[in-house]
Amino acid sequence: MERGNCDSDRAAHPGVFLSRGSGKSDPQPAGRSLDFPVSVVLPAGGTGERTGLQTPKQFCSFLGRPLISYTIQAFERVSWIQSIVVAVAKENMDLMTDIIQRFQHRKVRAVPGGSTRHRSICSGVLALREKEQEGKERLALDRPKVVIIHDAVRPFVEEDFLYKIAMAAKEQGAAGAIRPLVSTVIATTSEGYLDHSLERAKYRASEMPQGFRYDVIYQAYQRCTESDFEFGTECLHLALQYCGTNAKLIEGPPTLWKVTYKRDLAAAESIIKETLSRSACIVTGGSAQAAALADALQKAVGALDMELDIIPELKGDNGRYLLKEWNFIQVSVSHPCLSGVDALLADLEAANRALLHPLVVIWVHLSGSDELSISRSMAKHVAIMDLGSAAKLRNILLYGIQLHQSEDTEHWERSVLRAAEITSMLIRERSPALVGQLLQA
Numbered sequence: 001m002e003r004g005n006c007d008s009d010r011a012a013h014p015g016v017f018l019s020r021g022s023g024k025s026d027p028q029p030a031g032r033s034l035d036f037p038v039s040v041v042l043p044a045g046g047t048g049e050r051t052g053l054q055t056p057k058q059f060c061s062f063l064g065r066p067l068i069s070y071t072i073q074a075f076e077r078v079s080w081i082q083s084i085v086v087a088v089a090k091e092n093m094d095l096m097t098d099i100i101q102r103f104q105h106r107k108v109r110a111v112p113g114g115s116t117r118h119r120s121i122c123s124g125v126l127a128l129r130e131k132e133q134e135g136k137e138r139l140a141l142d143r144p145k146v147v148i149i150h151d152a153v154r155p156f157v158e159e160d161f162l163y164k165i166a167m168a169a170k171e172q173g174a175a176g177a178i179r180p181l182v183s184t185v186i187a188t189t190s191e192g193y194l195d196h197s198l199e200r201a202k203y204r205a206s207e208m209p210q211g212f213r214y215d216v217i218y219q220a221y222q223r224c225t226e227s228d229f230e231f232g233t234e235c236l237h238l239a240l241q242y243c244g245t246n247a248k249l250i251e252g253p254p255t256l257w258k259v260t261y262k263r264d265l266a267a268a269e270s271i272i273k274e275t276l277s278r279s280a281c282i283v284t285g286g287s288a289q290a291a292a293l294a295d296a297l298q299k300a301v302g303a304l305d306m307e308l309d310i311i312p313e314l315k316g317d318n319g320r321y322l323l324k325e326w327n328f329i330q331v332s333v334s335h336p337c338l339s340g341v342d343a344l345l346a347d348l349e350a351a352n353r354a355l356l357h358p359l360v361v362i363w364v365h366l367s368g369s370d371e372l373s374i375s376r377s378m379a380k381h382v383a384i385m386d387l388g389s390a391a392k393l394r395n396i397l398l399y400g401i402q403l404h405q406s407e408d409t410e411h412w413e414r415s416v417l418r419a420a421e422i423t424s425m426l427i428r429e430r431s432p433a434l435v436g437q438l439l440q441a
């Protein structure tokens, strides 16, 4: 009798589909293509006990966005992946549905997971049997030829490696990521003493993603035992044990690690922030003075391991920066005018880029020597504070940096270096506390 579900008391759930948001995810990289349908199962039904936190780790947020949303995005950006099923604990179905909606994830549906990881994965695999239905319209999605299974708490996965796993799974029936062991594996006696140690060079750590021909993983879950469901941790083993399918093992990059302990959450946040902070686009408005300041800043931030692209305006071909850059610097000289910043904020809102990550906009103002009146200075501070408060509601973090013209070369160079250091810190830290502040370089 075909196993219709993975927990004794549970029918296969078709999954909750949300209308596909018009949300712009990152532009699809000009990637590869596959001539067979591939779907993904993300087991996310755990409680994350080893983090010691109340919130399951897959729902812990970085920069205002849950970890699972980063993992989903890593897959939905891959053009040859037709659909993604996330298996979550029943009590988290509404939360997962809200995350899919709020971050306008596409190709994604949530299904109830199970009491163990294997049961959650099995629920996801069974859900892929159903023709995916959205509203009244039936989606012309075929049952996948290959299923990629990937822990939802492994957010750093790249298309190239997914491609290798999917191709190997199609050819071999199963494929899995491996990594060298860091520690030696030892066997202990029942009294807690060393029994023997394994020769580390002969063994590898089994990681994710893993890939399977649909029929292989489906049959494996149909044939495995309740003990497998309860205590097993290795899908590749099920494929070998119950389908005679010997997985192709492919060494993956070190970025495939799994968020398990609380320290891993801090590491993941640091990597995400570092990834978002590598570059920025500086808009000069076309003036020679602003361009000269931009050149000086570009050199100074280069020494801080950050790249600046300098453009006169975000029009025409330069509009592409609105779709790919996470950080922008708008330069104004002499007249403390925020109209350029206003226009940039409007462009960013139209591009809907702040949906997934907080964007950083820095207004760099080079004030003339004559601009020392207290009232004008106060007006600037109030203006950027107001604009910053409004932009923050749209997940755009607006900061200001003011430099003063100086004929003294040494003084000027020190100002530019301070401006570069402040710029790098603001982009790296994305601190909500400094939003709307006009910092002095």
Ligand SMILES: Nc1ccn([C@@H]2O[C@H](COP(=O)(O)OP(=O)(O)OP(=O)(O)O)[C@@H](O)[C@H]2O)c(=O)n1
Residues within 6 Å of the ligand: 042, 043, 044, 045, 046, 047, 048, 049, 050, 051, 056, 058, 087, 113, 114, 115, 116, 117, 118, 120, 121, 151, 152, 153, 258, 259, 260
């Ligand atoms: N019943 C379960 C248990 C785990 N998982 C998922 O399997 C992946 C890897 O498992 P693990 O790191 O062990 O997650 P947890 O079980 O949540 O962690 P812990 O063992 O610390 O509770 C995670 O994405 C987790 O959400 C799942 O889908 N269903």
Ligand SMILES: O=P(O)(O)OC[C@@H](O)[C@@H](O)[C@@H](O)CO
Residues within 6 Å of the ligand: 117, 151, 206, 207, 208, 233, 234, 235, 258, 260
């Ligand atoms: O054992 P845990 O539930 O912490 O994590 C699951 C891992 O074991 C699993 O993802 C890989 O070993 C590949 O099977």
